[in-house]
Amino acid sequence: MPSLSSAATPEPVLSGMVLDRASAERKDPGWLAARLADPASRVLAASDDAVLLDRDDATRLLRADQPVPARPDSAVLLAVEDGAALFAADLASLDPKARAALERRGRLVELRRAGPLLTRAEGGLAAYLVALLNWHRVHRFCANCGAATAIAEGGHSRHCDRCGRNHFPRTDPAVIMLVAHGDRVLLGRRPGWADGRWSVLAGFVSPGESLEEAVIREVREEAGIACFAPRFVASQPWPFPSSLMVGFEAGSHGGEPRTLDGELEDVRWFTREQVAAALAGEERVLKLPPGVSIARMLLERWASD
Numbered sequence: 001m002p003s004l005s006s007a008a009t010p011e012p013v014l015s016g017m018v019l020d021r022a023s024a025e026r027k028d029p030g031w032l033a034a035r036l037a038d039p040a041s042r043v044l045a046a047s048d049d050a051v052l053l054d055r056d057d058a059t060r061l062l063r064a065d066q067p068v069p070a071r072p073d074s075a076v077l078l079a080v081e082d083g084a085a086l087f088a089a090d091l092a093s094l095d096p097k098a099r100a101a102l103e104r105r106g107r108l109v110e111l112r113r114a115g116p117l118l119t120r121a122e123g124g125l126a127a128y129l130v131a132l133l134n135w136h137r138v139h140r141f142c143a144n145c146g147a148a149t150a151i152a153e154g155g156h157s158r159h160c161d162r163c164g165r166n167h168f169p170r171t172d173p174a175v176i177m178l179v180a181h182g183d184r185v186l187l188g189r190r191p192g193w194a195d196g197r198w199s200v201l202a203g204f205v206s207p208g209e210s211l212e213e214a215v216i217r218e219v220r221e222e223a224g225i226a227c228f229a230p231r232f233v234a235s236q237p238w239p240f241p242s243s244l245m246v247g248f249e250a251g252s253h254g255g256e257p258r259t260l261d262g263e264l265e266d267v268r269w270f271t272r273e274q275v276a277a278a279l280a281g282e283e284r285v286l287k288l289p290p291g292v293s294i295a296r297m298l299l300e301r302w303a304s305d
């Protein structure tokens with residue numbers, strides 16, 4: 001059996017949303033209309049990869065009183081907080097004056113950098129905000145017949161009037177896995193990464209494939225290494241634009257890794273000492289991914305075991 005870590009389950013940044021998504025209420029047009037008219041409703045704003053933080057408190061997203069959407073077919077409701085509705089605003093779709101006014105009230109920060117600043121609950125809310133807006137941005141037309149679609153259910157579906165299809169927000173699962181052989185871990189480098197930067201392997205789940213099968217296939221395809229007994233560790237929303245990273249640990253009998261499918265520029269085994277040194281800030285041999293990523297959490301967990 002592989003020597004799997006018994007360390008505590010990590011709690012990845014960008015997960016941990018605690019608010020009520022109002023899944024039932026949002027389908028009631030009367031309830032939604034009342035929220036749109038309610039002066040207590042607030043707006044959270046984002047672009048495709050950045051969120052607007054509260055200028056006075058960088059651990060929180062800005063709750064602005066404007067611009068609350070005017071009509072149900074433009075409303076993307078996120079959640080209800082202390083009785084007040086929170087709507088999502090896509091900065092890219094606001095007119096330039098409204099966008100500038102909103103941006104002046106907060107601080108626009110790339111989500112990868114904002115993640116570690118935000119509280120856990122706010123980080124989860126930020127990932128949800130960006131993921132939902134990213135889905136609306138690229139699903140304006142029906143995948144079945146090509147006609148324009150309209151927002152429905154308070155922003156949690158889009159409806160096609162021509163063919164009657166409903167479309168729902170999608171999440172693309174990807175596996176990310178720490179493969180260990182004794183005291184060594186398998187790391188790869190993608191083309192274009194900074195010198196010395198390495199990370200654990202990852203890849204999208206294929207149609208008709210379980211998560212565990214995806215782990216074994218990706219490691220074989222990318223590194224020519226057989227791994228076994230993948231075990232789930234933790235998952236992380238990764239809305240760039242719409243992924244869910246599902247983190248695993250797996251064992252291996254070792255072997256000489258080699259790049260096979262062209263996705264990696266290089267792939268090697270590194271020792272626990274090398275990984276621990278890099279995590280401690282000694283980056284002469286190895287630079288690891290930043291704190292926002294589940295990759296780093298998998299490595300921290302393994303290195304401390």
Ligand SMILES: [Zn+2]
Pocket residue numbers: 142143144145146147160161162163164165
């Ligand atoms: Zn259609």
